[in-house]
Amino acid sequence: MSELPFKKVDELLGGELVGERVRTRGWIYRTRHKGKMVFTVIRDSSGIIQATLFKGDMESEDDFNDAKKALVESSVEVEGILVEEPRAPGGYEIQVRRFHVVHFAEIFPITKDQSEEFLMDKRHLWVRSRRLTAIAKIKHSLFKAAREWFDEQGFYEVTPPILTGSAAEGGATLFEVKYFGDKAYLSQSAQLYLEAMIFSLENVYSITPSFRAEKSRTRKHLTEFWHLEAEEAWTGLEGNIKIQEELLSHIAHRVAEWNRKELEFLGRDPKDLLKIETPFPRYRYSEALDNLRKKGVELEWGDDFGAPEERKLTEDEELPIFVTHWPTEAKAFYMRWDPKDTRVVLNDDMLAPEGYGEIFGASERETDVNHLIERLKAEDANIEDYEWYLDLRRYGSVQHSGFGMGVERVVAWLSKAEHIRETIPFPRTPSRIRP
C-alpha cells in the first residue's frame, strides 16, 4: 500500500477525484465474485462505494485472493483508480490495484431475511445498517440544532441529577435503585430541578435520559428515553408556546438542510420539514373535543385522548398542533390553574403530524405555595418529599413556564420511522434490557 491519505467515501462520490489514484477504508457491505473479478461494496461512516477488482489489473495476486475470501463486514483498505461508472451503485467505483484486509470477519449473522426479534438480539451489529445510521445522524442534528437555537436565545444548558431521592410524578412508574442503605429512583423528569435553576440563570434547558417503568408496548414508548426540557422565568403559557414552536421549526429546518441524503434514504421528503413554519395551529381542549365530535368520536369532558383520537386530530394537519387548557384533574399538581376558568390548567401538549403522537408536554407552573400544598394533598402525596420544591415558592416566586420534549418521538417523526426503537441505538423496553 502507498502512503496516500485515506479519503472518505462521500469525498469519492463527489466526483472531483475521478481519474486519480485514491485510497479509502471501511467495511465490506456486499461482496460477490465472478471468475477473475470481485465486486465489493465498501461502507464507511459517510456512505457506500463499489470497489471492483480485475485479477489482471491487481498489483498483488495475494490481494486478489484475500478479497475473494473476505466475508461481509471484514474491515479493509483499498487503493485504486476512481472512475465514473454508471453500472456501479452511486455512479462511481474504484478500480482496485491494492486490497488489504485489516480483519477477516466471521460469518455475519444478519442477512437478507430477519425477524424483529433476531435484529434486536443482534442490535450491536444491526446498528451498522444504513437505516439506523441515517437515523442516528438525524438525531445528532437534532441535538446540534437545539443547542444552537437555545444558545442564540440566551438559555443556559444545565445538568440536573439522574438519581433522585423521591418521586416527582406518579410513584408507580419509577425505577428503584439501591443507594447504599437507602432507596433512590431514576429520574423521570428534570423539571423540578430546572425550576430551582431559573432563580439564578432565568432561562435554562437540559438534555438527559428519563426513565419510566411503564409496561407500555407501543411504537412510541421506551423505558429509557432522551428528554429535552426547558424552563423559563418571567414567562407565561403564551411565551412558552412560542418557544416550543420556534425551537421545533428550527430543528426541522436544520435537519432538512443538513440531512438531505439521509431523509431521502428514509423516504422523508425534506420539503415536508421545510414547511414546518410558526405559528402552529392551537386548539383549546374543549375545541379539540368538538372537532372530534364532528369526526364521530364522542368523549366526555375530562377524558384524555388515546392514540386513535390523536391520529384523528392530526390527520388533516401538515403542522404539529397544540392542544391547550386541559382539565385540571387530568394533569399534574404543578400546573397553574387558569385564573379565568379553574376547571382547566395553563398547559399544552404538542401533537406531531401523521400520528406520531405527543412530542411536547408543557405548562405554566403554579406559583402559590398554598395552592401547591392543596393539590399535593388531593393526590395523597407526601408533603415532606416536596418541601424543597415548595421552598422555591417561598423565596422570590415568579411566573415561570417550561416544557419537555421526547427526543426519540421527534426523531421518529422527522425520520418517518416505523417504531421509536429505530431512533435509539440500544432501546430499553419492558422486554428488552440487552444487549
Add this chain to the structure above:
RNA sequence: GCCGUCGUAGCUCAGUGGCUGGAGCGGCCGGCUGUUAACCGGCAGGUCGCAGGUUCGAAUCCUGCCGACGGCGCCA
C-alpha cells in the same frame, strides 16, 4: 394490567397424527471478466422453545411454563 399472534437448520419459512423432517438465503468446494438480493454444479448443517400427558406411533393433539412480537391503556 388487558387482548392477540408466533417459537422447526445460522436466518426466513413450509411441513398439522404414519416410511430417513424439507426449501430458499447464508457458509464451504468448483466454474464463470460487469456483478447489482448475480448465476450454474456439488457438500455440510436439526435438543422441531422447555417440561409433562394422550397414543401402537407426536414437530403435529392436550396441559403447564418460558421467550418474543403486534396492539390497547398510561405517558414524552
